[in-house]
Amino acid sequence: MSERVEPFEEETAPTGPAADAVALLQELIRAGCVNDGTPGSGQEIRAVRVLQRFLAPAIAAGRLETHVFEAAPGRASLVARVRGTDDAAPVLGLLGHLDVVPVDPNGWTRNPFGGELIDGEVWGRGAVDMLYLTAVFATVVRELALAPERPRGGLVLLAVADEEAGGEHGIHWLVREHPEAVRVTEAISESGGMRMGRHVAIEVAEKGSAGRRLVIHGKPGHASIPYGATSAAYRVGEVLQRLGEVMPAAELGELWDAFVAARIDDPELAERLRDPVRLDAALPLLGGIAGYAHAVSRVTISPTVLRAGKTHNVIPPLGTIDLDIRTLPGTSDAEVDELLRAVLGELASGVEIRHLRGWAATSSSPDTPLYAAIERAVAAVAAAPTVPIMAAGGSDARVLRELGIPAYGYGILGPGWSYERYREGVHGNDERIDVASVELSLAALRRIVAERIGAERIAAR
Incomplete structure (x- = not known):
């Protein structure tokens, strides 16, 4: 306690x-x-x-x-x-x-x-x-x-x-x-409502979800005689290592520039963040906002649940990794599977991809009478401009x-x-x-x- x-x-x-x-x-x-x-x-x-x-x-x-x-x-x-x-x-x-x-x-x-x-x-x-x-x-x-x-x-x-x-x-x-x-x-x-520099953030979009389960097969055997068997647990480890080493590339959407303009005062840093090639090297300079910037600038892949084996003396023939995948607007299920195969590289041939629950990213245009009313109300009450953002x-x-x-x-x-x-x-x-x-x-x-x-x-x- x-x-x-x-x-x-x-x-x-x-x-x-x-x-x-x-x-x-x-x-x-x-x-x-x-x-x-x-x-x-x-x-x-x-x-x-x-x-x-x-x-x-x-x-x-x-x-x-x-x-x-x-x-x-x-x-x-x-x-x-x-x-x-x-x-x-x-x-x-x-x-x-x-x-x-x-x-x-x-x-x-x-x-x-x-x-x-x-x-x-x-x-x-x-x-x-x-x-x-x-x-x-x-x-x-x-x-x-x-x-x-x-x-x-x-x-x-x-x-x-x-x-x-x-x-x-x-x-x-x-x-x-x-x-x-x-x-x-x-x-x-x-x-919404959090401060991005002098701006008040209003959420107009949120990422989608494309849950996946990776199924990895091995060859079972008695755990006391591991030679000749292939533990799915080892293969799970290899897949995890690959997922940790390879990061999906940045894809800067229409809300990215507004976020950078609202939050980043340093012109040189802002220029680097607007370049998808240089963005990742600049993330450590962002402090506490780096996680948000990373999340909304790409598809993210997070392993969350691992399974392999049922009893201590049997080399497991099967392992699974559940992935929480958050997608950008316009990303299809087929594109998610293609991205996973690209990330896994040569390991992909030994991994089965199964679909879990998901939904598409959604957005509402900031060019509506309601958003304009929100802008005017924020300006009147908080003396601050708004910035439209995407929620991770x-x-x-x-x-x-x-x-x-x-x-x-x-x-x-x-x-x-x-x-x-x-x-x-x-x-x-x-x-x-x-x-x-x-x-x-x-x-x-x-x-x-x-x-x-x-x-x-x-x-x-």
């Missing part, structure tokens, strides 16, 4: 515009909807009940339609809809998830499900990923539902289950089984993009929230978010909602 710090006195909850969002965030953390990937985990119904209590005044006023959908017992999602007066106006979706990843309590200095407010920060698993935004989304939906005038367009809170394990009990199930419930024309979700990981937003719905990763984190700090908080120990970031995200979202669906009163709060 890690050494615990002396407890501070918990601060009084903020009294400004973000008070409701902060209080809701604390309750969502305390719901503890931990998703370990098993069907019965998550139990997001607890967070759904928290949201129902929070939204109760708007529901009672008859201005908010809410529906609870359970893909399996306890695996619940909440959809809350404010209908507009004009059926031709935009319907903006606010896509947040309710589940969080597991916690190792030994790595925490405070209760990971306490939701404590300490020195202006709310502590707890999911504070950054992404309960602070789910709380902000719900706060704006309640405010709009209780406003004296109906908006011209619609606003929909999609508070879903199972994002952390792929969404089969959440957004995927909703789209398949209840498509009318998730009907929106545009959406914002997570994976995945989110539920890809499901909406696959339906042709523009979707962006949103947020405005405080000036000290570099990309590196954001990544440390996501799934890390002592996860926490500052109240200032909640306030910024809330203020900008009000402006976005006002502009997109004609709810002027909400922007004035």
Whole structure:
């Protein structure tokens, strides 16, 4: 168990515009909807009940339609809809998830499900990923539902289950089984708001996934007489060594130049990064942002699960390596297999490639009215420009993009929230978010909602 710090006195909850969002965030953390990937985990119904209590005044006023959908017992999602007066106006979706990843309590200095407010920060698993935004989304939906005038367009809170394990009990199930419930024309979700230099990053794309299993055959025998046998374990090692030695080449997409311009101040270094031949040699000069730069500039291949042998006295005839492969926009399954064979070289003839679960990379153009509204809101609230970025990981937003719905990763984190700090908080120990970031995200979202669906009163709060 890690050494615990002396407890501070918990601060009084903020009294400004973000008070409701902060209080809701604390309750969502305390719901503890931990998703370990098993069907019965998550139990997001607890967070759904928290949201129902929070939204109760708007529901009672008859201005908010809410529906609870359970893909399996306890695996619940909440959809809350404010209908507009004009059926031709935009319907903006606010896509947040309710589940969080597991916690190792030994790595925490405070209760990971306490939701404590300490020195202006709310502590707890999911504070950054992404309960602070789910709380902000719900706060704006309640405010709009209780406003004296109906908006011209619609606003929909999609508070879903199972994002952390792929969404089969959440957004995927909703789209398949209840498509009318998730009907929106545009959406914002997570994976934005971190600072890239003086810019606020807004996610417009995310890499795809092309999981593969490499099957490697050997010749079995009794382990006491290894001569003449061929252990698949040795061959697994040879394949791993090759995967570690050969890196896929850089492929600089249309978002790369904007990232370099926003984050890199040194002109000479920026020039090297824009050259795919010289890029890799420059990565060590990037410090904490190097991992992100490496990931979004190429297809990445990461061995994650190894298997060989079942008992100690039998030389294994079969070994497998599971690969987490993240792809760039436009990369096909055939191209992934071709890349693997090229990386393996002469070893490829002895390796069978099997396909695991995957999905294509997705993107939304930054040339849309919603992205323009986000730009204006960020400029007004944070006095900062935006930069469109690609996420190295995945989110539920890809499901909406696959339906042709523009979707962006949103947020405005405080000036000290570099990309590196954001990544440390996501799934890390002592996860926490500052109240200032909640306030910024809330203020900008009000402006976005006002502009997109004609709810002027909400922007004035």
